[in-house]
């Protein structure tokens with residue numbers, strides 16, 4: 539789709555928020571699917587031991603199957619464990635596994651413990667025949683070593699924010715952690731995108747949350763909001779993104795619009811990352 543500009547180089551994006559249930563996985567899955575549907579080559583890395591992103595993209599992830607756990611532990615390469623989403627030929631997935639729940643502790647004693655994912659991803663992208671336009675990493679709801687690994691492997695953070703009363707609670711802590719990672723490990727790291735999810739246009743609360751987040755982060759928050767819809771919540775149980783499950787519904791349309799906004803911002807975002815790198 540010519541409407542969707544391709545980024546000049548690979549955009550590496552970690553989707554994080556230490557709160558559970560705010561739409562990290564749903565946004566990772568559906569933004570990736572929407573971008574792939576519109577011609578982008580996309581890689582999703584599922585870093586949550588629950589494996590919900592893998593499930594929603596139709597990829598099995600039973601214990602013992604090759605997964606990101608083997609990549610983190612250095613036993614296998616990204617190329618060896620990646621699979622292709624059955625609904626989108628240009629959408630590849632590195633599945634998670636419940637085995638990954640032990641990695642948080644195991645990582646603590648490993649060499650280059652914060653850079654295990656970064657090292658593996660760099661090796662993969664440098665050696666890959668296919669050029670990836672986007673890499674999304676779906677993070678677990680914590681601020682532990684798995685999330686730090688994701689933050690060290692990317693340049694961009696995408697923070698989903700649920701339109702509800704406690705929306706901004708914990709955001710300060712997340713921004714602090716990102717600041718620490720910037721100072722100690724990854725100077726390029728930038729919060730490039732915030733996406734307000736589960737938005738209900740009929741409620742004042744939703745509109746207030748949007749206005750507040752937009753007021754704090756005017757250039758970061760996408761104009762598009764994601765409505766709360768039944769189709770979005772039931773798609774994963776069919777092993778599908780809502781883009782494949784209900785392509786003409788409100789959920790697919792809004793994730794499509796959010797993906798287009800994300801794509802259109804590429805030149806600006808990549809320039810900002812370059813500027814950060816030069817400052818250091």
Ligand code: ADP
Pocket residue numbers: 557558559560561562563564565590679735736737764765766767768770771772774
């Ligand atoms: P997280 O990854 O941050 O824990 P999820 O993406 O798994 O959050 O979303 C939490 C729950 O809310 C899931 O059951 C998901 O299907 C549902 N959900 C997420 N976004 C929406 C939405 N826009 N409309 C309806 N349900 C949603």
Ligand code: MG
Pocket residue numbers: 562563564586590677678
């Ligand atoms: Mg999740």
